[in-house]
Amino acid sequence: MQKIYLFNPDHDLALAQGGDHYVAPPHARQLQHDLAALPLWYADAGSLLVVPDVEAKSWVNDMQSRVMAILPQEIKNHATATFFPWGWNRVERKRLIRLGAQPESLPAERVLDHLRQLSHRRTTILIHHELEQRLEKKFSPVPVEVDTLQAVLDFASRHPGCYVKTPWSGSGKGVYHVVDATDPYFRNWCNGALKRQGSLLCETGLDKTADFALEFYCNGSDVDFVGYSVFSTDFHSQYNHGLVETTSNLSKLIKKQCPAIDDIKACLVEILGTIIDPGYLGHVGIDMILYRDDRGDIKLDPCVEMNLRTTMGVVSSAVGMMMGKRGQFSIAHSSTGFQDGEVANRLYLTPIFSDTKYCAYIDFNTE
Structure with missing residues (x-):
């Protein structure tokens, strides 16, 4: 069975739009063009990878990787392949x-x-309840779905520093960290989101100490754990960079503060196996956070997000296993482009050409 991988980072935006006539904004199209080679780092051996032009095709094929690149117009030659x-x-x-x-x-x-x-964020509520029921344990406060501006404002007044999220968005987009609930901009943002997507998810702000994720692979109802992702986010929960390490070392790092992670992982395999559509073939990422409660104890929020797609964590996890050494995974943007030169201890995961505005790379020997 021939496998063909593609990078479509506008996926979350397309889900939010809901139909099949969506046109990605310029920045999303540029990101897709520049990072098209990213799947080569996690694709199965012998697979094909769709890239936008001859330059990118040559770059991938010159890497002597396990993957061969093809152009979009060559897809018709592999019409019955399995696409990823x-x-x-x-x-x-x-x-x-x-x-x-x-x-x-x-x-x-x-x-x-x-x-x-x-992919609607209300699925995080379901996963919270399922984990608590199966493990007979209370975790963090469960998100609340609301459908009026007044309900959002009431929640924000009771929970200063809360987060308000749109049902569909990704990589921290569609997330509002509420500092001042009386700010007219915040109210306008909520009204616009409610009009477009029908509801909002409200979450209590927590004293976060760490972000991480469990990455799974689904073949219908068959679910396998494939790795951990440890990463950092900014004030609005947007992805900054990820830690590149072996799965064994990431597991040790997480277990130091969350000894029960293996039980949670096994439980998530069961839960995902019951809720994922039998026709789905692909990755699922469950984002979690560690936080301090009012007594200063470290606690777990076991499902901040469920990403029903490939994630940057899949990339960093795969590279960590491939390289066997520690590093930092980053996505960089420059409106003026990048210099195509060597940087000490840096591995570029995507090519750099004269028109490149985004690139992915790993800096090794990062503490």
Whole structure:
């Protein structure tokens, strides 16, 4: 079975739009163009990788990796392959069919509609309740879904420093860290989000000490754990960079503060196996945080986000196992481009050309 990987980072934006006529904004198209080679670091041996142009194709093939690059117009030569985009949505299905893929080899529209509903942030509430019931343990405060501005304002007044999130968004987008609930900008943001997506998720602000994720791979209801991701985020919970390490070392790091992580991991395998659509083939990431409670004890929020797609954590985890040494994974942006030169202890994961505005790299020997 031939596998073909694609990088479509506008996946979350397409889910938020909801239909199959979405057009990505310029920055998302640039990101997709520049980081198209990223899947080569986690793709299975013998797979194909779709890249936008001949330059990128030559770069991938010159890497002498286990993956060979093809151009979008070559997809028609592999019409019955199994496709692995960064994330599945109606827009990506339509695009692949337009490029020559056989509809029968792609997930059906009903499957994609179900996956979109599962990608709604209310699924984190379900996972919270399932974990507490199965493990007979209380975790962090559970998010609350609301559908009016007044309900948001009431929550924010009771929980200073809370987070308000849109149902569909990714990588920290669509997240508002509330500092002043009376700010007109915040109210306008909420009204716009409610009009577009119908509801908002409100979460209590916690004294966070660490961000990490458990990465899984789903083949329908068969779910396998594939690695850990330890990363940092900014004030608005947007991804900054990730720690590159072996799975064994990341496990030790997490278990120091969360000894029960293996029980939680096993429980998540069971939960995901019951809720993921049988037609789904791809990654699922469960973002978690460690935080201090009022007594100063370290506690766990076991499901801050569920990403029903590939994540940057999958990339950093795969590279950590491949390289076997510690580093820091980053995505950089420059409106003026990058110098294509060597940087000490740096590995570029994507090519740099004259028109490149985004690049992915790892700095090794990072403490």
